[in-house]
Amino acid sequence: MSARKRKQTQDLQPVFNAIQDVLISIKPKVAEGSLKRSSSRSVLEDLQKLTTLAETFAQQRHLANKDWLPLADALDREGVHLWNISAQLRDVADDDIRAVFAASKAYTRKSRAKPEQVSQYEEDLKNADDVQGPQFEQNKARAIVLYHSSRMEAACREGNDGVAEFMLQKIIENEHRLSLLQPRDRMALAGKLLEIGKTFLRAAAPGNPAAANSSQAQDSVKWLQKAFSVIELSDNADTPGFAELKRSILRSLARAYFLTSTNNPDNLDRAEASLNELISSIDSSVDRDGSEHQQLRWMRVAILKRRKAPETHLLEAFKSIIDHLGFDSADSVTEYVAIKTLMSESVLNKVLFAVQYPPGASYNVTTRHALKKVLEAQGDVGLPHVDRLLLSLVVHCSRDENHPRAIQDVAAAFSCLSEAEYTLPKVPTTACLTLLWQFGDRLFNAKHWVQAADWFLAGTHSIFASMAHASGAKCLRKAALCYIQQRDHSKASAILRRCPANEATTYYVMLLTAVHQESEAVRAVQSMVKASDFDRKMLLLATQLANESDMKTLLLSVLEALLKNLGSQDSSDFEAETLTLLRCILRLVVKLIGEPAANRAVLVPTLIRHFRTEANDFVSHLRDENKATIASKDISWLWRTAYNCAVQGCTDWEDLDEAVSDLFDIARPLLETYCASVLTDVDAELYVHLVNASFAATAGRSTVSIPWLCDILLMLDAVFAARRKITSGSALEDVPLATISDDIKSCKIRIQGVIDSNQFPSVEDSDRARSLIHILRIFEAEVLCLRKEWKLMLLTIEEATHSDDLAVHTFEAIADLVWVEKECPADGNNLDT
Known part of the structure; x- marks a missing residue:
């Protein structure tokens, strides 16, 4: 005997020995031809164990090798002996014992039978005399089904799909026989059909979408449909394990329908019907929030998306997922937020190959629904997840091409939090505001001014109260700048009126808003320089704005503010900058006086004031510091300007005699200083x-x-x-x-x-x-x-x-x-x- 043959015999020998041990325990208990109630349960347990061992022996035998035949013959004889003993039993209370006797005989005989002998045994079993009436008919039906199912399983394991399908047909063709089975027998049969269907299903879905078109996916549908039809014959839902088995069948059947929907679109409807029935059954269960059941709800979403179901159906599917989320861990919210790519550990990832983002409206509505759920969660366990959901919604809305809908969805989400009297902490507030500003800046750069303003205004909502002191005015100013670019200055002014009245930046934007209303712009500049956060750079920008807009009055006001602010700055070029500003201011005033419609009654006193309070005082300062020589050219320009203006006023300025005298009086000391400071001959x-x-x-x-x-x-x-x-x-x-x-x-x-x-x-x-x-x-x-x-x-x-x-x-x-x-x-x- 070869080593391989010896090994196969040695592998079967332990199973054979275990069967012999069980037989030794059974024979004394049934030798007297009757069983007591106390020993019937023990015999039943031994017979079930014997059946299991016989099945194991049949699975491990190798048909090409005949070394197992002696052992099989011995088991065959023992099985016939047990069958004969069971026929002689009287007054047996437990009818299950005879069924197990029949199954044990079937298994032991099958263990030695050749393929051509199996059919003969089947005929013998089917033609057995009904010696004990209807009760024995039920036992015989149980044995026949068990026999066929055993052969069906063996054929599937050996890859003989034709025989397996033939055995399946043998089982289901006789509905009367199936109706004779006890509920747990039908459950056992349905379980076997489920396992075979899942075997085909796993082979049809190795991880690539092309496998969905294979014939194995179609085969899995057939086996799972038969499993469901068998389990449906049982009307006793209280049987232990019945509900779980039915759910497992529906789950696999829905998956099979989904995989085969490419070739058969009608299977999508069948998959949805299966899932709806399954989900309706688990929604009333205790463990309805389990991760396994959540996967079913995600599967329904995938099915609805593939068959392009109406948006209302998608919304209901997503809401069902949210309603059964547990918010006591980060993973539960991650499951929702990561709709595009589910959690890597999720079993559903292995089933659904391409779950994409739902339509914008669906996503936004479901996100708001999720926000409500986390806010309503008991014990505030959902509050740590509010920021993640909110940020997810904001990001998704920014990608929505329908801008009004996006802004409306964002506002609705913010209102949801506001109605719950919830204020975002500083960190998520900063993150959300940063996103809003990024979206607004992107639209601003694209010259979509009004849309950008909507995003900036969204940042002024009350839920951001924790950072309102630093961000509220900034959002309003950004929005106002958008409307300024849109040339809607009235709307910009209305927005700026909502800003605090003590910020220089706000007054600068007001200046931009009043760019065509010179008096308003001048008032804005005057208020800006008085603010605590005033920055001199604002005046420089305002100078450029006024110059480009050719608003001389505004430019004069800005230059005056610059000159006044210069005195409070520590600058190494203080004298040069002051003289430059003085010359710019005086030149501008002289230019304004020379215009045909000039208001000389205001401008001439302004000119005198600048000469007297700034020019003369500053030249006196230079003289005291012995720096007049350095600025001699500027001093020369100052006295000549004052002198020429006075000469011009003698002929052109009516009713301004005193002003002319003042200008001459101003020019004189300037001229004296110049003559005293110039290095060359005067x-x-x-x-x-x-x-x-x-x-x-x-x-x-x-x-x-x-x-x-x-x-x-x-x-x-x-x-x-x-x-x-x-x-x-x-x-x-x-x-x-x-x-x-x-x-x-x-x-x-x-x-x-x-x-x-x-x-x-x-x-x-x-x-x-x-x-x-x-x-x-x-x-x-x-x-x-x-x-x-x-x-x-x-x-x-x-x-x-x-x-x-x-x-x-x-x-x-x-x-x-x-x-x-x-x-x-x-x-x-x-x-x-």
Whole structure:
């Protein structure tokens, strides 16, 4: 005997020995021809064990090798002996014993029978005499079915599908025989059919979609349908294991229908019907929330998607999944969120090959449903998962091509949380806001302004209250910028009114909104520089905006704010930046004054204010710091601008005589500083301008022809104009007479100093300067008349006496003045009266 044959015999010998041991235990108990109730249960258990061992022996035998025949013959004899004993039993209460006897005989005989002998045995079993009436008919039916099913299983294991199908046909062709079986026998038969169907099903789905078209998938449908038809014959649902077996059959049948739906589209409807029946049965069970049952619900989703079911059906399927999610672990929410790729450990991944995202509306509705479920979960166990669900919905909505629907879904989800009085913590709030801003920025860059604004406004919802102080205004400003780009400034203004009133950034956006409303823009700039978070860069941007928009008034306001802010900054280029800003401001104001419809009543005082408060003060600072020489060119530009504006005002500015005098008065110290700071020789004509400016500032009005003053008669007109002003009382209201008198004295001294320095370019210029001093004496005399200062009047006359030949005209003018003054003393003795 070869080693292989010896090994096969040795493999069967332990099974044979175990069968012999069971037989030794059974024979004494049935030898007397009757069984007591106390021993019947023990015999039944032994017979069932014997049947199992006989089946094991039949499975392990090898048909090509005959070494097992002696053992099979021995078992055959024992089986016949047991059958004969069972026929002699009387008054047996448990009918199952005879059925097991029959099965044991069938197994033992099958274990030795050759293929051609099996059919003969089957005929013998079928033609056996019905010696004990209907009860024995039931036992015989049980034995026949058990025999056929055993052969069916053996054929399937050996790959003989034809024989297996033949045995299946033998089993189901006799409905009367199946109806005679006990419920647990039918369950056992259905279980065997289920296992065979699952075998085909596993072979049909090795992991690639092409396998779904194989014939094995079709075969699995056939076997599983028969299993379901067998289990349906049992109407006793209370039998232990019945519900579980039926669910297992429906589960496998639905899977088989799904795999074969490519060739047979009708199988999708059958798969859905099977799953609906299965899910309806498990929804009422205790373990309805188990992961295995969840997989069934996911399978229903896949089936609905493949057959392109209406969206309402998909929604119901997804809601069923959510309703049975447990929120006490992260995996439960991961199962929902990862719809596109389910959890890698999920058994359903091995069944459904391509579960894609559901339609946008379905996903969003189901996500909102999930949010409600986690918020309603007892003990707040679902709250840790709110942020993941919310972020998933926001991301998915951003991919929805239907923008209004996407925004509506996002708002509905936020409202869901708000109605539950739930506020997102800071970390998920930051994550969600970041996503909203990213989506808005993407649309903004694509020039979809209104859509971008909707995403930014979504970030202002109350559920983000934990970060509202830092993000709320930012979202509103971003939305307002979108509407500004859309040219919808009214909508932008309405949004900005919702922002806090103490942020410079908000006022900057208001400036952008009011870009075509200059007065509103100026107010925005003024408010912006007062805010606590003001940044100088905002003014630089505003400068560019105003310049590009050609809004000179706004540009002036921005430049003024820049100049004011510069004083609070520590900069190494402070002097240079200040001078640059001053020149820009003054040049802009002069340009505005020169426009035809200029409001000079406002602009001229503005010009004087900048010269007096910024320019003069800053030049004085430079002079004190010995830095005037460095800025001599800028100082030269400043005095020339003031001087030329004053000259222009003499002819063009009506009712602004005081403003002209002020400008001359501003130009004079600037010119003096320039002359004192310049390193090169001073141009002689500058002294002429210095004299002219001094005189014009004092006289109150000047008729000037650049670069020289007019002749002496025109100068007298200036004096008489000043007289009219004094006589009318307007000078008394503006400046005290004593101050005017002091100014005249200072002007005379200043002009005389220039004359004495002999800096004039010609004798004519020197003569004109002397004539100006005489005019100033006349002006001084008139002021003294008004003040009744007769002693000072006498000093003025004496001063004129020691002057040049032009004093004759001065005396005539003074005589005219004092002649009309009745209080003027007639001689020097009454000067004190």
